[in-house]
Amino acid sequence: MVRAGRATTGLGLLLALVMVAAGCGGGGGAKVTPESARFTDRGYGVHFSPTGTYSFGSIEEGGKYSVFPRYTIDQWFDTGDVGLSLVEEVTLKSVRVTQQPKFGTISFEIEHTGARSWGEDFVTWTGYGMQEAAASIRLFLTSSPLGDHVLGKDFSGTHSGPQAFRDFVAGAGLKSADLRFKIRYRLEIVKDGKRYFSDKEVVILPGDFLNEGGPNYDYEMAEPFKTE
DSSP, X not given: OEEOSSSOHHHHHTOOEEEOTTOTTOOTTOBOOTTGGGSEEEEEEEXXXXXXXEEEEETXXXXXXXXXXXXXXXXXXXXXXXXXXXXXXXXXXXXXXXXXXXXXXXXXXXXXXXXXEEOSSOEEEOHHHHGGGTSXXXXXXXXXOOEEEEOOTTOOSOOOHXXXXXXXXXXXXXXXXXHXXXXXXXXXXXXXXXXXXXXXEEEEOOSOTTTSSOSEEEEEEEEEOBBO
């Protein structure tokens, strides 16, 4: 099921979610078993946050914003009758941007509050330590600046980062497709020494997200984990 938080229902029809059986280091022998099916990939939510950094250039130029988009992904999962406190590990790993947008370069950070270990492209909790995160893992993605929106010395009225972003996009003629990118990762759970996983490649964001709907997009699913 696809639920677009404050987006149009048409966006759901354009959902592009690819389960990559051989991705993120997985082999061709990945399969669903009764043990792996106890764990469920529940999908993810994306928050789109266009913004800009304000600075004052000169008397002639006036204020300006360096504009860029931010995104937050919440990856959801369910441990079923096992329960989070009884699994040894919960890991998000092998995170990488597999396709950059036409404009801007995406970088990412992984939320690691309370984690046992983390690095540039992974984070690992004990199952018990993961309970406070409500069975979700968060990724923060930020684009490099797309350009400057100059207010001008005669500007009057209110201004903000989001408004500057929208004005810049309209003036530059940027389309949603120009900012679309892909990210891949593996969600992994360890129980009794055995590893179960869900490999994903996600399109951020499908549809005409610059012009339709609001900032929150939820992509719900019920996909069982696999094992090798």
